[in-house]
Amino acid sequence: RTTFSTLDNVPGPKPKSWWKGSFDDVFNARAWDFHWDIAKKYGSVIKIPTFMGDNWLYIFDPKALHHVLVKEQYVFEETSSFVEGNKLLFGPGLVATLGEQHRKQRKMLNPVFSMAYMRDIAPTFYAIAYKLRNSLARKVNDGPQEIDVLHWMGRTALELIGQSGLGVSFDSLEEDSNPHKFAMAAKSLMPAIFKFTFVRNYFLSTMLKIGPPKFRRFIVDLIPSSWTASHDLKNIIDVMHSTSIELYETKKKAFATGDYSEMERAGAGKDIISILMKANMEAGKDDALTEEEVIGQMSTLIFAATDTTSSALSRVLQLLSQHKDIQEKLRRELMEATEDGDLNHDQLVSLPYLDAVCRETLRLYPPVSVLVRTSRRDAVIPLSKPIKGLDGQMIHEIPVPNNTNIIIGIMAANRNPELWGEDADEWKPERWLSPLPEALSEAHLPGVYSNLMTFLGGGRACIGFKFAQLEMKVLLMVLVKSFRFHPSKEIRWQMFNIAMPTVAEEDASSIMGRLPLIIERIDAVSS
Numbered sequence: 302r303t304t305f306s307t308l309d310n311v312p313g314p315k316p317k318s319w320w321k322g323s324f325d326d327v328f329n330a331r332a333w334d335f336h337w338d339i340a341k342k343y344g345s346v347i348k349i350p351t352f353m354g355d356n357w358l359y360i361f362d363p364k365a366l367h368h369v370l371v372k373e374q375y376v377f378e379e380t381s382s383f384v385e386g387n388k389l390l391f392g393p394g395l396v397a398t399l400g401e402q403h404r405k406q407r408k409m410l411n412p413v414f415s416m417a418y419m420r421d422i423a424p425t426f427y428a429i430a431y432k433l434r435n436s437l438a439r440k441v442n443d444g445p446q447e448i449d450v451l452h453w454m455g456r457t458a459l460e461l462i463g464q465s466g467l468g469v470s471f472d473s474l475e476e477d478s479n480p481h482k483f484a485m486a487a488k489s490l491m492p493a494i495f496k497f498t499f500v501r502n503y504f505l506s507t508m509l510k511i512g513p514p515k516f517r518r519f520i521v522d523l524i525p526s527s528w529t530a531s532h533d534l535k536n537i538i539d540v541m542h543s544t545s546i547e548l549y550e551t552k553k554k555a556f557a558t559g560d561y562s563e564m565e566r567a568g569a570g571k572d573i574i575s576i577l578m579k580a581n582m583e584a585g586k587d588d589a590l591t592e593e594e595v596i597g598q599m600s601t602l603i604f605a606a607t608d609t610t611s612s613a614l615s616r617v618l619q620l621l622s623q624h625k626d627i628q629e630k631l632r633r634e635l636m637e638a639t640e641d642g643d644l645n646h647d648q649l650v651s652l653p654y655l656d657a658v659c660r661e662t663l664r665l666y667p668p669v670s671v672l673v674r675t676s677r678r679d680a681v682i683p684l685s686k687p688i689k690g691l692d693g694q695m696i697h698e699i700p701v702p703n704n705t706n707i708i709i710g711i712m713a714a715n716r717n718p719e720l721w722g723e724d725a726d727e728w729k730p731e732r733w734l735s736p737l738p739e740a741l742s743e744a745h746l747p748g749v750y751s752n753l754m755t756f757l758g759g760g761r762a763c764i765g766f767k768f769a770q771l772e773m774k775v776l777l778m779v780l781v782k783s784f785r786f787h788p789s790k791e792i793r794w795q796m797f798n799i800a801m802p803t804v805a806e807e808d809a810s811s812i813m814g815r816l817p818l819i820i821e822r823i824d825a826v827s828s
């Protein structure tokens with residue numbers, strides 16, 4: 302800690318406090334300006350002072366990103382706090398495992414997210430989208446109404462992954478239906494976890510060394526009920542875990558007896574977990590996952606698919622409400638394309654303007670703005686172009702000691718003006734209709750999707766990125782054809798782990814989001 306290293310020599314913001322450095326500037330609900338300012342001021346490699354003088358590295362340099370996420374992905378792993386925290390929350394699924402165990406799980410799950418699955422699942426997506434449309438249509442039957450779009454997108458995203466991921470319906474999407482307890486738990490999960498960000502980063506590993514799980518649970522039970530955060534989180538985990546086990550046992554019984562009646566009410570056994578369970582039964586001993594690992598994928602999928610998708614959908618509807626011309630142009634494309642009825646998967650994904658609107662939204666407003674990796678040994682991170690160190694010397698690569706935390710600047714990479722041009726921070730779907738800047742293709746960003754880091758890249762990239770795009774496109778197709786969206790109240794997006802909209806004038810400390818928009822019915826929707 303007393304030796305001056307290359308990492309110390311990297312420019313970055315001054316620490317706000319000796320205790321936490323700039324940690325709270327980087328990770329807080331209003332951190333947008335801080336992230337934009339440091340990207341503009343320091344460029345694509347930034348030193349972030351954190352807890353007690355510890356330095357983290359913030360990167361969006363393309364070569365550095367490629368190195369960390371692809372080339373040396375087993376050196377730069379998820380942080381222990383992320384993996385251990387997720388294991389407590391969801392069990393040993395994809396987001397809670399590392400190295401060989403994670404690779405093995407991806408090997409079993411990657412084929413499930415195939416193009417054939419996407420084609421199969423498209424009708425289920427349409428059916429859910431029409432249910433949503435009919436409920437909204439009933440609400441605006443007598444004229445335009447203010448509606449909380451985030452509420453409906455959240456319920457819909459959960460229903461989409463519920464039916465197509467787990468083969469179960471959590472929500473009839475009726476106005477006054479009682480959501481399933483799992484749906485309630487999933488909805489409260491993100492805000493509940495966010496309260497533990499600092500504790501999770503710095504103390505979780507130590508806390509996990511205290512006695513067996515039963516003892517730790519006993520300790521949590523002793524925490525006074527007035528400190529509700531820990532009890533809320535424990536109750537949420539209990540509901541998600543017990544529901545996953547129930548579902549798993551139902552499916553197992555159905556496979557064993559051949560009686561699919563229970564399962565076929567939703568998903569007809571075509572859901573991700575059923576496909577995984579079948580493949581797992583046929584897999585060799587070396588490839589097969591344990592029951593615990595399969596069960597671990599259930600809450601993982603719900604967690605990974607719900608808030609991300611509803612955040613993206615809410616954002617695109619808000620943007621359309623603010624850009625009438627783009628909304629009309631999109632509607633025209635959708636109307637013309639569907640003169641002869643609904644489009645199948647392949648027709649839908651190849652509509653150019655719909656695609657441009659989705660890509661541009663996911664570029665400028667990635668639901669996940671930053672992620673953290675940690676070096677598991679001493680390593681060297683190469684850079685696309687040298688930066689000037691604090692001592693005036695040029696730095697061409699950065700040696701990082703074992704256990705250095707690296708912040709992956711997803712949003713900063715997606716808005717880098719050196720790659721996207723001077724209008725990088727404007728929402729312009731049209732940019733996707735002409736060839737993209739040469740600098741961008743030459744940069745070789747490691748993202749799995751369209752030169753974007755939104756779904757990350759490498760062995761831990763989002764496994765559901767095609768699923769997410771299809772969800773967005775089906776819902777936009779159905780909703781934009783049926784309704785006109787207008788802005789309502791001033792909205793402030795919170796930079797939680799996943800971006801969430803709130804109403805600016807409402808309680809600033811609220812961590813349950815809301816996105817009121819005025820919805821006007823424009824077609825003869827049969828309700």
Ligand code: HEM
Nearest residue numbers: 395605606609610613668669756757761763764765768769
């Ligand atoms: C717009 C929507 C979505 C966005 C922006 C998004 C983004 C991401 C990102 C950035 C990661 C990397 C997380 C990390 O390394 O810590 C990730 C991982 C993951 N995503 Fe998504 N995601 C979306 C939708 C979905 C959907 C719909 C599914 C499932 C159907 C899904 C399943 C997963 C899973 C299982 C992982 C963990 C992969 C692994 O560790 O191997 N995501 N996602």
